[in-house]
Amino acid sequence: MQFEITVKTGDRLGAGTDANVFVILYGNGGSSDETKLDDLFRNDFERGQTDVFYIEDQQFETVTSLELWKGSAGLFADWYIDTITVKNVSTAWQTVFPIFRWIKSDLRYKFVPCDTSLPQDEQNKEQRERELSEKRQLYQYCQRSDGFPCQVKVLPDDEKFSFAWIWDVNIKKTKLKVTSKFKDLFTKSWKTIEDLKTVFTEGDSLFPEPLDCSRWDDDVKFGMQRFAGTNNTVIRLCTEIPEKLAVTPDMLKPFLGTDTLESD
Secondary structure (H helix, E strand, O other): OOEEEEEEEOOOOOOOOOOOEEEEEEEOOEEOOOEEOOOOOOOOOOOOOEEEEEEOOOOOOOEEEEEEEEOOOOOOOOEEEEEEEEEEOOOOOEEEEEEEEEEOOOOOEEEOHHHOOOHHHOOOHHHHHHHHHHHHHHOOEEOOOOOOOOEEOOOOHHHOOOHHHHHHHHHHHHHHHHHHHHHHHHOOOOOOOHHHHHHOOOOOOOOOOOHHHHOOOOHHHHHHHHHOOOOHHHOOOOOOOOOOOOOOHHHHHHHHOOOOOOOO
16 A cells, blocks of 8 residues: 655644654554655755655555654754644555644654544553643643633744734735725714724625624623623622722613612
């Protein structure tokens, strides 16, 4: 059997590598030899690049896991992989290994399809413990103000926007600036909430009118936004009107009907 191996290198800064990369495929009833992934006619594993390699004459039809490692030679030893796809060329069977991590030099990594399992079913316990220990050091939390949710102390590089995302955001930012300048020439000052809708363009995929323009003042929608928000854990049951809230019982009476604040 011939297997096609497609390696997608991430587009993060410094994601590419010049190091030698090796792989072993494990299948139903056997494994491949240690194989160097290398194309003599191109520079492999550049940032954002997809590379394809082939392993010939294997006795198994499907791949249950793979082992991957790289050397430390080369100017750029660090390597960030997005995914590895393995396909049986003869049967068209294929599976995806979602890596999405930095590969360190001279460490052997083992991956299974979908890269997930329950702790008790983990086949590579030593690798799992090593990665969990690294994450505990990487994702340290702190509380910057009393009463506020915890935040990560230092945002890890893996959580930052990739180069492609940053480029996309900057392109949209530039387009919106041009659009807003154009709107300034033909839009009057806002006097009501309805006037705000004039900044949106009907049928414009870049700056369309948000759905909430027609339901922003709905109590159910407002409550749903609070409970589905990022800091919903800070919401507490309000048993009385807060002292600093500029609302009095008389102001609420028209909305309560025959009810009272105490009964509600």
